Amino acid sequence: MALSMQTPVCLVDNGPDGHMRVQQEALQILEQIQQPVVVVAVVGLYRTGKSYLMNRLAGKHTGFALGSTIESKTKGIWMWCVPHPSKPGNTLVLLDTEGLGDVDKGDSKHDTQIFSLAVLLSSTLVYNSRGTIDNRAVEDLQYVTELAEYIKVKSSDEDGDDSEFVKVFPSFIWAVRDFTLERKIDDKDATEDEYLDFALKLKPGNSKKVNDHNLPRECIRKYFPSRKCFTFPFPSRPEDVIRLETLSQSEMAPEFLEVTERFCTFVFNQSPVKQLKDGHTVDGRILGHLMKMYVETMSSGGVPCLENAVVAMAQIENEAAVKEGLEVYESGMAQLTIYFPVDLRDITAEHQRLNSLATEVFIKRSFKDDEGKHIKSLEEAVNKLFSRFLQQNEEASVQKCKKVLTGLSAPLRERLQQGFYMKPGGYQLYCQDMEDIVKKYKSQTQLGVKAEDVLEEFLKQRKEESSAILQADQSLSARDKQICA
Template identity: 70%
Template sequence: MDKPVCLIDTGSDGKLCVQQAALQVLQQIQQPVVVVAVVGLYRTGKSFLMNRLAGKRTGFALSSNIKPKTEGIWMWCMPHPTKAGTTLVLLDTEGLEDVEKGDSKRDTYIFSLAVLLSSTLVYNSRGVIDNKAMEELQYVTELIEHIKVTPDEDADDCTAFAKFFPHFIWCLRDFTLELKLDGKDLTEDEYLEFALKLRPGTSKKVMMYNLPRECIRKFFPCRTCFTFPSPTTPEKRSILESLSPAELDPEFLEVTKRFCKFVFDRSEVKQLKGGHTVTGRVLGNLTKMYVDTISSGAVFCLENAVIAMAQIENEAATQEGLEVYQRGMEKLKSSFPLELEQVSSEHQRLSSMATQAFMARSFKDTDGKHLKALEVG
């Protein structure tokens, strides 16, 4: 792809919907995918970071005024820069708490979809990690209202999500503090852990203080922090995408380079519950499934998603195997008449090829039901 396309937008009924053009792009990607999504308040520079991950100055739209550019979720697919045979999928989400939209439910849906779709989730904010920053990350406390791991799980059990949720990166933009505590230097990760420290006590005030911190700690055991200084002078911020590297703050460029390297090196291939590798085609099917479920107001179950994906993929795998066999037999007909032994030999060869085609795409056909359907077909 030479530019991003809209993956999720608003339909005529006002609900989120998946765009067919983006699904068609994903259907063509047979490789495993690494999915990096960025979320955060509007007008905080999310799109700039994603363009840097894409190795471009422009791509995802940047806005130079108070009106946000990104609406819904936009997607950009490209060969992974460091993992051969893998596709990097970048997802840029619309800004949270947009004063023009004023739709907290939509914000929660966007955040939930970013979590579900990504293998690395980048949360972008400005300034420091204080109580206000935690309150702005309220969406993390609402995840269990929209997502479950198993149908019968305790809705209040946050720890079950940790195996399936993405690596969490908190990017602090325009950070101006010294990373010190009681005269001791802190790393960025140590600063994040200090900010996530829980307070003792059971009062309502303490519990409200601890709730978002506790959710982050339980949902995202793999978490990292990057602190970015201001990229340039205030008067040039509105033309950030047109600035050359020489016009950007050297420390900002160094942190950006370190951030990109970390994302490329540490972001894992997306997997479903049970360890099944997600390809672009599977990601497209998952996106449709997630959006339809969440937009309906239903709670999404990760275990049910695996079952549904297995059905979709195995039916498609059966069809692929049948097509391999049928194409081979059609070619064989042109050589008739043949000895029975030749026909039998070719039948065995094509049956083997059909099984191989099935196995290459099948997913958790544990009882062999779909393989049997192929053999019967």
């Protein structure tokens, strides 16, 4: 289903113990999103205007807190889910992260965790900085060099394999804000992307200074082979930057609006749907599972492993898929019980129909059930339930048949109590009444699968009674003959 939030909500914050925690309200929102998600996360130093870009992607001027002081406004990670503006059937999930390098916080490990979460969750990562892409700007992106320590792709991958990271990492956009320089390389005009590639150029040599210079650039080039750059001029007069939220379009520089429009169009058209390493499409519910697992792992001091996360998520999703399938089957069969007893063909036909429906529901939600363990579990559970419904149908049949026979045999029991059959020829009268009961019983409809068994038991119970009447009849008839003689 499509879901549109009016305002962002907090997705991740810090608990009283200082560890990150996922907000339940945000998970409940993600749980409702059954569409594929395009996840765009923005990261960067605090007070660089990240939130403004995210508001524009949401089609709003306000929403994510911008702030106008040196204090970082965004804490943790905030989330805003809106219908995708150019891809019907998809939901755009915007993640605005806490500003990195906040002097008040002074926690580089926390910053790296926030950065790592943004990388793990997004399909497009926007890195926001101010000024120029100089050596300091690249060094400020030090978190890229630490990703291998904070993320593992495979459970057996001890050292981290760059080629594996590329398969799961998002596309990368560097948004340079308040850019005032001319984009020239060797006195020639350069595009934004050429400017970025030039800034990430490696120096030759193996000295420590050269290696320190090259390391963050190597990491960016390896981890994010798909790169794009946008250079934003000042949005208006420098003194107006602090009130971006309240500035009207007419008060902003046309050049700034033009780059903003290009940026949004590129994100909308080029940001891919979030996928797992094996190409499985991620919806809101799966994104919530991933977020919860990653945060819990980091908070416990562990390193998120994508392979383990997928395995754990598959277990959760497949168990839920089995439960959903069973609920469809059980609720459908429960509706049939109000008509019990029914013919064996009818209950079997409904079982087969609902079993197919339950399998469809399972397949729709199931995830990487490669060995068929969970589909087999569903089949076993359905067959177990079917046996229970068969038993209920049989019990209902027995109850109805007994009730019918009790009603039909009431006159016969009354005659027995009155001694009606205790006379010569009484046995023949008794047999005629019994035949009449059987005839009327067999003419009844919807007695169910136990009709013959219950009748057989009924007749079996009458044998002693029948023998007694026969003996009495024979005795009385003999005495009558003696009297006549």
